[in-house]
Amino acid sequence: MIQKNVTSLGYRPTIGLEIHVELSTASKMFCACPNHFGDPPNTNVCPVCLGMPGVLPTMNRQAYEYAVLMALALNCRIAEFTKWDRKGYYYPDLPKNYQISQYDLPLGSDGYIDLLVNGQTKRIGITRAHLEEDAGKNVHDLPDCTGVDLNRAGVPLLEIVSEPDLNCVEEVMAYARSMRQLVRYLGISQANMQQGHMRFEPNISLWIFDDSEPDGGHYTPIIEVKNLNSFRSLERTVAFEIARQAEEWQADPHGYRMDKMSKQNRGWDDVREVTVYQRHKEEADEYRYFPEPDLLPVEIDDAWLERIKAQLPELPIARYARFREEFGLDEKLTTLLTSERTTADYFEAVIQAGASPRRAANLIQSQGMRLANEKGTDVAELGISPQRLAQLCKLTDDDTVSASAAATIFQAMLESDAPPEKIASERNLMQVSDTSALESIVAQVLADNAKAVADYKSGGKKAKKARSFLLGQVMQKSKGQANPKVVGELIDREVLGQT
Amino acid sequence: MELHRLTIQQLAGELAKGQLSSRQATEHLFQRIERHDPAIHGYLELHQDAALAQADRIDKRRSKGETLGPLAGVPLAIKDNICISHGRTTCASKILGNFQAPYEAHVVQALNAADAVILGKTNLDEFAMGASTENSGFGVTRNPWNLQTVPGGSSGGSAAVVAADLAYAALGSDTGGSIRQPAAFCSVVGLKPTYGRVSRYGLVAFGSSLDQIGPIAKTIPDLALLLNIIAGHDRRDSTSADLEVGDYLANLDKPVKPLRIGVAGEYFQEGLDKEIAQAVRQALDFYASLGAEIVDISMPLNKYALAVYYIVATAEASSNLARYDGVRYGYRDKDPKDYIDMYYTSRAHGFGAEVKRRIMLGTYTLSAGYYDAYYLKALKVRTLIRQDFDKAFEQVDCIAGPVTPTPPFRLGEKIDDPLTLYLSDVYTVMANLTGLPAISIPCGFSSAGLPIGLQLTTKAFSEELLLRIARMFEQATDYHLQKPKLQS
Numbered sequence: 001m002i003q004k005n006v007t008s009l010g011y012r013p014t015i016g017l018e019i020h021v022e023l024s025t026a027s028k029m030f031c032a033c034p035n036h037f038g039d040p041p042n043t044n045v046c047p048v049c050l051g052m053p054g055v056l057p058t059m060n061r062q063a064y065e066y067a068v069l070m071a072l073a074l075n076c077r078i079a080e081f082t083k084w085d086r087k088g089y090y091y092p093d094l095p096k097n098y099q100i101s102q103y104d105l106p107l108g109s110d111g112y113i114d115l116l117v118n119g120q121t122k123r124i125g126i127t128r129a130h131l132e133e134d135a136g137k138n139v140h141d142l143p144d145c146t147g148v149d150l151n152r153a154g155v156p157l158l159e160i161v162s163e164p165d166l167n168c169v170e171e172v173m174a175y176a177r178s179m180r181q182l183v184r185y186l187g188i189s190q191a192n193m194q195q196g197h198m199r200f201e202p203n204i205s206l207w208i209f210d211d212s213e214p215d216g217g218h219y220t221p222i223i224e225v226k227n228l229n230s231f232r233s234l235e236r237t238v239a240f241e242i243a244r245q246a247e248e249w250q251a252d253p254h255g256y257r258m259d260k261m262s263k264q265n266r267g268w269d270d271v272r273e274v275t276v277y278q279r280h281k282e283e284a285d286e287y288r289y290f291p292e293p294d295l296l297p298v299e300i301d302d303a304w305l306e307r308i309k310a311q312l313p314e315l316p317i318a319r320y321a322r323f324r325e326e327f328g329l330d331e332k333l334t335t336l337l338t339s340e341r342t343t344a345d346y347f348e349a350v351i352q353a354g355a356s357p358r359r360a361a362n363l364i365q366s367q368g369m370r371l372a373n374e375k376g377t378d379v380a381e382l383g384i385s386p387q388r389l390a391q392l393c394k395l396t397d398d399d400t401v402s403a404s405a406a407a408t409i410f411q412a413m414l415e416s417d418a419p420p421e422k423i424a425s426e427r428n429l430m431q432v433s434d435t436s437a438l439e440s441i442v443a444q445v446l447a448d449n450a451k452a453v454a455d456y457k458s459g460g461k462k463a464k465k466a467r468s469f470l471l472g473q474v475m476q477k478s479k480g481q482a483n484p485k486v487v488g489e490l491i492d493r494e495v496l497g498q499t
Numbered sequence: 500m501e502l503h504r505l506t507i508q509q510l511a512g513e514l515a516k517g518q519l520s521s522r523q524a525t526e527h528l529f530q531r532i533e534r535h536d537p538a539i540h541g542y543l544e545l546h547q548d549a550a551l552a553q554a555d556r557i558d559k560r561r562s563k564g565e566t567l568g569p570l571a572g573v574p575l576a577i578k579d580n581i582c583i584s585h586g587r588t589t590c591a592s593k594i595l596g597n598f599q600a601p602y603e604a605h606v607v608q609a610l611n612a613a614d615a616v617i618l619g620k621t622n623l624d625e626f627a628m629g630a631s632t633e634n635s636g637f638g639v640t641r642n643p644w645n646l647q648t649v650p651g652g653s654s655g656g657s658a659a660v661v662a663a664d665l666a667y668a669a670l671g672s673d674t675g676g677s678i679r680q681p682a683a684f685c686s687v688v689g690l691k692p693t694y695g696r697v698s699r700y701g702l703v704a705f706g707s708s709l710d711q712i713g714p715i716a717k718t719i720p721d722l723a724l725l726l727n728i729i730a731g732h733d734r735r736d737s738t739s740a741d742l743e744v745g746d747y748l749a750n751l752d753k754p755v756k757p758l759r760i761g762v763a764g765e766y767f768q769e770g771l772d773k774e775i776a777q778a779v780r781q782a783l784d785f786y787a788s789l790g791a792e793i794v795d796i797s798m799p800l801n802k803y804a805l806a807v808y809y810i811v812a813t814a815e816a817s818s819n820l821a822r823y824d825g826v827r828y829g830y831r832d833k834d835p836k837d838y839i840d841m842y843y844t845s846r847a848h849g850f851g852a853e854v855k856r857r858i859m860l861g862t863y864t865l866s867a868g869y870y871d872a873y874y875l876k877a878l879k880v881r882t883l884i885r886q887d888f889d890k891a892f893e894q895v896d897c898i899a900g901p902v903t904p905t906p907p908f909r910l911g912e913k914i915d916d917p918l919t920l921y922l923s924d925v926y927t928v929m930a931n932l933t934g935l936p937a938i939s940i941p942c943g944f945s946s947a948g949l950p951i952g953l954q955l956t957t958k959a960f961s962e963e964l965l966l967r968i969a970r971m972f973e974q975a976t977d978y979h980l981q982k983p984k985l986q987s
Contacts, residue, residue, distance in 0.1 A: 031749035045603050051822045053703040056736050086818050092838055151675045288865035293707035293815055296737050
């Protein structure tokens, strides 16, 4: 669908995305300082991450394992031998004026991730995944100087580079969100966007279809936009650039092409919602990479790799497919339930405890997610054990409580540790399904509403409405506790003589 | 014997007997420093108060009969590119002129744990870049043997104060010969341990893959004692070897037999001073007289060593010294226009000429388009050189040769001719490129009365063997007992 659309426009967006993810290790990449956001400036620092003279880095093994775990989840080839390299550039937030990174031997390469876009699977190539240290932050809101906060300097940073396989905004967003979902599934990053745990750098150009050219078309010059730290700015940047490049191409179809213009850096202006020209990249950046002599190469043997592999959970896309098949849930509900690993785990635990999948899914979606959202937590953290929720599902399924009562009970369970059945009875939310108790109310209602009874009996146009009216009256008189199904059967029997 | 002439072992013996207090020894050296160091300028900073307080502490503990460390009360000096958490660590550079390290180097912690007394910090070529200690940002150091000549470098201050009995021993660092060459020029013993034998944590980096801390002392037993204390694994230095460290003193006096000593013809070619060649030959004859087999070996790649060294060392230095930018510590030029200007002017005014030259060389060789031709090629040759040595050590236990091509040269003689000065490192850089342990021991004097050193190299992590071979020579000769005559 998408493909066809853009073809008719005469071009196809071609987008690659670099993503930086801060890993949620306890300590920094090369020193023992806490990896913690939000502390007063320059409190999580030591001589090593301050780049003092004479200090040396030591590798955080946990960070390396986290990174390998992600590379495995992205189906990458895992390098048995990698080393560290120094990437040199001068900036005040970079204490050593070089960043320890991985240059020519990334720990993961040649992987892929499958995305679900508009109900279809699309495979996006992963060029490489490597580990490096984050820089600090320049602080510009001081009265008469610029400050440097180095709390973030040295935090482990995983860089994931995609192939230019993304062809529209929807795919870019699905890719970015899948990455966030994946790192959270793996438990290697909180991927908290507000805290800058994820940053995006799209490379965008358009493939212009032109049958008169030997390759069947050409590319517009690549635009790189650095340091986007929200999904919103990523989405708008990509949409804006596609439109802007299309305009440029239309204005200058022969000049605006990759082979005639060098790569350009543009920045996203969040206020004006436009990209702004920064610089041309005439040649490759000069980072003077060379192997980091202060660290030993990292060699992963089979035993270590197996130990890391054993930590791989079921990944979101596999879980999605399994939920659809095993539980027969629809796309939307399955997407919701598998969006976070904790939610999916919780859902499965509820089913394990005896709930029907459909009921559990509905209650988690309609009540759990809503309440979790209000409380700023996730479903599994609401304080309702899977066993209690399963009990509630069963009470609802066997008509002990109505669906609307179930919602009320769900909410009450947040404040009470009591079993749902007890809550239902304390609050008079049990349905009355006992026919003898309902028969007198039904008889009374039928006696009081002869007109409606006649309409129903006539079987004409008004019959359906009349039946609903009678049922409503009974429900009202029972203060909502009557089981509507049983009431309906009683009315049918009395009025139509059916059993 | 005069108090300052004692070796560490002798001093430790006197202190243990209670004949002498550490305060007496320490005060004696400070008096001697006051009298002689103005002419030599081996020290950049004295830690008088801290040293005397430590001496008193040790004396007090000794009087209580406490068990003390092997260096209890022994006054030592530290090269000023090794961090101590009090006083300044300047690397003899104006850019770190007021820098106070907030932490202590591994070796300093080790010396403290051994109850040593630290007298102060010694002069060096700025950031250890040089072979004469003339590149110091805070004045040159003079050779105690002849004040008109250089003490060598970069650990010139450490070698000079040991030679002049202004410290019982000192720590230096060796990136391309910076311990061995000044040891040879000052007629003291100096050891560059195997790369990884001693933690570099707290040594201000010059060439990270080449740097190694080592001792400079009056005798081989003192070297062995110091190495016992500073060697060993340190988790803070990933490149420090997780290998057991033996007791280097235990078998020190046991001669090595049989002993095969390799001599490379390449070491005795053009450029080597005749008197040095002769002294080294004599030393080899002496070993032969002890029953050693002298084996001719070939080091065909020797001619590339200096070029490879100056590519690797400057490349690493250009990166290691990038952090001196005036942002967090150290010298910052006044009133820069913007942060770029702050980098430019702080670095332009903070670094000396030789440091800037090497930063530029290193920056150039690491640049895109040059990397393969220079740095990568140098790494490959480095590997081949290492293989040369591995092959040689299949035939011999030890390789012997000169330390320096010339005796100590006059102050100012080579300072304006960097390439000639770089040639001073021609015999020493191999040990750094290969990571092998190497030692410099006194083996004679020139006709002008200037010291000559003999260099011995053995396999990686075989310091025990190396020290024993050196000790064989020391025990039978008296070069190390000769002392410069100081004017006061």
